[in-house]
Amino acid sequence: MSESEYKLGIAQSLIGGGKVSRRDFIHLGLAAGLTVAAADRLFVSTARAEPMQGGFAKLGMAHGATTDSIDPAGYPDTFTQTAFSGSLSNSLTEVDAKGNVQPDLAESFETSDGAQTWAFKLRKGATFHNGKTVTADDVVTSLQYHMGKDTKSAAKSLLDSVADIKADGPETVVFTLKSGNADFPYIMSDYHLVIMPAKDGKADWASGVRTGAFVVENFQPGVSAKLKRNPNYFKNGKPYLDEVEFIAITDLAARMAALSTGEVDYIGRADLKTLGMLKRNPKVEIVEVTGYGHYTLPMNVTMAPFDNPDVRMALKWAINRQEIVDKIFLGHATVANDNPIAPAIKFAKDPQPQHSFDPEKAKHYLKKAGMENLKVDLSVADAAFAGAVDAASLIRETAAQCGIDVNVVREAEDAYWDNVWLKKPWCASYWSGRATADWMFTQAFAADSSWNESFWKNPHFNELLVQARAETDEAKRAAMYAEMQQLTHDDGGSIVLVFNNFVSAQSKKLAHGDVAPNWENDGLKMAERWWIATA
């Protein structure tokens, strides 16, 4: 290494702190034999890779309604989730960019007693925005807020498996579960389960005093939320930004326009149809993450004709998933295989064979079911997922070639989840996915789950679910989950069409590390994790 190369190396390490100017760096680069353009590129990429302190980011969210509040019993969509769960608050754990669970407000967690008892040790010195130390009592009351008969929390069913929570001294919280669950720390990362200060034995959510990286400065429901940096945040150096403003821009075209004109630095859920035009803008880049979210077509297996597994199989072979990915999601999705566990999740296994469009196989299974042809209704609306109606039309075309007459019923978008989902025999549905196989299966496939959207009650599957949950031997668990995924693939009532990508777009001013796949907007924690690069 020559002397100038050595100097360049040192200079590179100083860029992040802003100690070397662009001009000086290019001079050094020239001395080391780089061209001006190459040195400049190196400067920009290095500067973007090192987190920088300071700055104000405006983030355009795809949701936001006047009924939004900071109450963690709600948090219906990405606006409240990103602003109030991911930025204002912390849960006990979080999920990192690799999909692994990490301690957040907890410092560590350990289990005993066949994964039935879990002890979470709180981080020392973590305080609320008002300076109060976070104690085990705060954690207990915060979680109890989502439990019990009178709770209105959407996370109630998530905590059904918890038999008892108690504080063991000021820094340890002990959970006793009804049955063992080796993945319990993942559940504690849920965005509803944020820690709030206890006040008179009740969780105080209304004051907005939480533990997170940011403090609310101004919040207008359905319009915007402005948050400023919490100087006493317990994570070293974080957050990088001084201020963030979340702006509700529910209109797709308006969101794209706002990013193009630089009025916001980031938009969630970019418009796939005009993404090509946005890419031409030199100041903008696209971030695409294959998450856990997936689009399904659940069939009610308690109703004819879906009570016949061969009919279900015939339909699974009568759909051209690749065409749906290409034509409706314009390539921003991955073909799924009637298995709700995304490839990035631990214990995911692709069941064989891959279900694709095969009229011969579809006809074969139809014949096996004792039918020559079949007529079924498919109830859809774009409220289930954007593109559901178009996808159903494609399915009608391909199914017709298999002797299946799919009658596409276009339902009202309004109150879709109320009137269609879990009510109509075959409909469209959306899952944002869960971080573990157990969590996903327990919520959408377990026999006793109120969201078991296909009413599928396979005894062997449900036995395995309970066994695998408490099993601590990784190899045995993997085998059990593989078998369960095969069962949903072969026998299950849900057609899992595609895994959708999170497609967002941002100004090149913003920089970040690897993006977490568990939720949108970098696992909802973009405000804490992202920074503004100088270049």
Place this chain on the structure above:
Amino acid sequence: MNPVARTVLQRLGLGLVTLFIVSIIIFSAIAMLPGDFAKATLGQSATPETVAAFQREIGIDRPPVERYFVWVAQMLHGDFGSSFASRTGYRRTVAEIIAPRLYNTMFLAAVTALIAVPLALGLGILAALYRNGWFDRLVNVATLTTISFPEFFVAYMLAYLVISRDTFIGSDFAQTLPHWLTVSLNWALNAVPKFPTLSNVNDQTPFWEHLWKVALPAITLTLVIVAHMMRMTRAAIINMLASPYIDMARLKGMSPMVIVLRHALPNAWAPIVTVVAFNLAYLIVGVVVVEVVFVYPGIGQLMVDAVKSRDVPVVQACALIFAATYILLNLLADIISIATNPRLLHPR
């Protein structure tokens, strides 16, 4: 009793009756909507127990007739009630939710009206003055074109124009054009002020910034409403110009401008004012599309939001405000047409 005062009182009384009937219609229409707030809020995560807990808290488990009378009684006391988004110990009144939105809507309507009404009247008078000439045709064609496009299209085109300021020169389209055309188009685009395409304002936005941010929505709405008012002005004046007393004025040798302004216009106010009132009402109750495109937090968006989430008290209050706006503006139009027309003032 003064006939104007009597008419006004009569109209006010009728307005109140209308408002009462409207309140019944609003209430029953909303009661008939499928789904309810608890389920809409919880969405996919609604379970029977959480839904029941919600319904108990916001009181929609009680019979509808009882709820209607409670609502009307509250309204008569000036209390619009609480939004369903309220929680125990955290009351959000409908009034506090609606007030900033109503202010924003009024602000946009006022700005638009200040541009559009004088513009439409001026253009209408000039068009009547130079009727059937090239100016008349030009104005007619231009305003008819802008009114023929749906308002969201006009809004998106304006937003696109602002975006093209920066991106046009680098686009493929610009490369295919001859060089001189590209340069002059780019020059023209750069003459467009860099209006914000995002009109998000909040209660801390200073006045001038607010004004700057509503530029695009105001221009869009102006383009949409000018044609109606302008054509009515023109038609009403031309109609008057056929009357014998105008011929008299002409024979006296008065200039066309004086004839139109002094003789024709005063008698043409009635139809013009009616159309202006109609368009002003539209500016308050009908601009939801423009609000959505420019992300402007007005009352239209609030109502759509509230309908989606079944926040019934907010929907009811918005609907009543809209009804009251129509009734008041039409009343105002009637009064003005009576006051400017002696024949209506002293009916035989």
